[in-house]
Structure formats: structure tokens, C-alpha cells
Amino acid sequence: MVLRKSLADLSYPRVRVLDVSAAEPLIAAHGLVKRFGDFTAVAGIDVDVRAGEAFGFLGPNGAGKSSTMRMIGCVSAPSGGTLRILGMDPVRDGPAIRARLGVCPQQDSLDQDITVRENLTVYARYFGISRRQARQRADELLEFVQLTERANDKVEPLSGGMKRRLTIARALVNDPAIVLLDEPTTGLDPQARHLVWERLFQLKQRGVTLVLTTHYMDEAEQLCDRLVVMDGGRIGAEGSPRQLIERYATREVVELRFSDATLDSYLGKLEGIGERLELLPDRILLYADDGDLAVAAVHERQLRPSSVLVRRSTLEDVFLHLTGRTLVD
């Protein structure tokens, strides 16, 4: 496997691009297992991550996403199966792999006692980067994550979104071949999430290989070229967001609420409209390629929902179809 710097983009963040002749995926997992005592957190998953793609693990809390990321990050040994990262074995070649990974953990692990810039320069020194280069790299990265004005401030007073952006900058210090992001926007407010997405999108545009976990379907839809839907340590489906929606949902969904009776009494009355019905605690979802036609059919049956919403299908619908639960349950 040959890695070379992209000549097209000399500005930060520098990009490592896999030589097109390399056949092996950057991350290849087959039958990967993680056990904690008798409990199986990851139950034999197959994953291939290719150079330059943004790959996501979408699933609810406890799905096994972080356990998988920790194995890929070479901080937790697999209990079974095979895992190769950048053509190497994470157990034997952990330090060599870690040197080429950028890791953005779920919990911010920034040093609160030093400045924003020092968080980057000190980290850069772990990778053997010279003091002068570290300083230059830190300044470029602070500009990239829009924190230049806070460079000399301590970390503690920064907002959650700023801390997350600083953690992303830190993950880029060593010019990584793969950036691992565990729940990059969990706990952030909508504006801060959008800023993080925007920076990640920039990285993606520059060809950086991103691997992220999320339980936000909008995050997965916006950022991921390809993703796996994970639940209970297993992968239920794999594909691009669009492929998954086409495969597991209809083009549109009608959300129906009724105020006059228990919801399940309407299931029989709606039978045969659209392709599928899902009963949620507060509404019925009616899957149909043409939502308006489905609504007309509902009215023809003299049913009077208290509210009707026609929307496009999302990954949330895919997850519901695959697991019978919503992601936020």
C-alpha cells in the first residue's frame, strides 16, 4: 500500500491519498467480534472502508459503534474475527497504525490547563513534529476550525462546539490517513452541530477518509457516502443513504395522527393503502411512493385523521423497518 500527499492541495489540512492501484480497503473487518466477559458488544461484523470516503456507523446507544471504533483506533483488541487497518494488523502494528490515525473521541479529552494553541502543539510533539512545524500546523488548523481568535485562551471557557472543533483540529495534527470521529456532534446545539458538519464536509471535499459513528440520521445522511446500520452489535444493512432508503423505505411517508380512538384500531382500516404501515406510540406511518395519493385513499375511506404530514423517507424509516424501533427510542 502506497500513501502519497495530494499535490493538488498543499493548504491545511493536508490530505493523504491512497494510491489508486492499492486494492486493499483502508479498513477491512471480517467477522469482527468484541466481547466484555459474557456480553457480546460487537457480534461478528464485516466492514470495508475505502480511501477518500466518509463511512458511517449509524445506530442507537449501545449498538456497538464505540466498541467498533475503539478496535479500529487500536485501543481495544478484537475478541474475534480479522481486522486490518492501512494494510496492518492492529494488535501487532498498533503504534504504526495509530501514528496515521486522527482520533476524535466521544468525550472531549482536551487539556484544560493549557491554551487552545498549546493543545495542538503539545499533541503534535507526540508525533515527533518539530516545535516550529507544530506551531505552524497549529495555526493553520486553528484557522481551519475557526478558532484563531481563541488561540491564546484556556480551553475551559470554550463552548461545547468550540471544544469539539478543537478536538477535530487535534485529530488532524499528524496529517492522518484516516480520521475517526465517535459521535462528533452529540450534545451540541443545532448551530454548533452545523458548524462541525461544515468543517467535516470540507475535510470530505479534500479527500480525507472519515469514519464516524452517529445516532443522528440527519448527520449520517448529510455526511456519509456509505454507512452501515448497526443494532445489538450487528449490521442490519449497508449502502449509501440513498440506496438504503430506496431498498428499505418508499419514496414518501404519510404520518397520520388520530385523536378520537386508540391508534391501533386504525391499522385494519388503513390496510392496503401504500406498501406498509408502522404503528408508533403517537402516530401511524403509512409508506407509499406517492404520499398525496395515499392521503386521498385515506379520505376515501371516510377516515378523519387529526393531522396529516407527507414527507420524504429518511434513514430513520430505514432503521424502523430494519429493527422495529426508532433511533431515538
Ligand SMILES: Nc1ncnc2c1ncn2[C@@H]1O[C@H](COP(=O)(O)OP(=O)(O)OP(=O)(O)O)[C@@H](O)[C@H]1O
Ligand atoms: N468496557 C465495557 N465493559 C462492559 N460492557 C461494555 C464496555 N464497553 C461497552 N460495553 C457495552 O457494550 C455495548 C455496546 O456499547 P458501545 O459503547 O459500543 O455502543 P454505542 O453504539 O457506541 O453506544 P453509545 O452511543 O452509547 O456509546 C453496550 O451495551 C455497553 O454497555
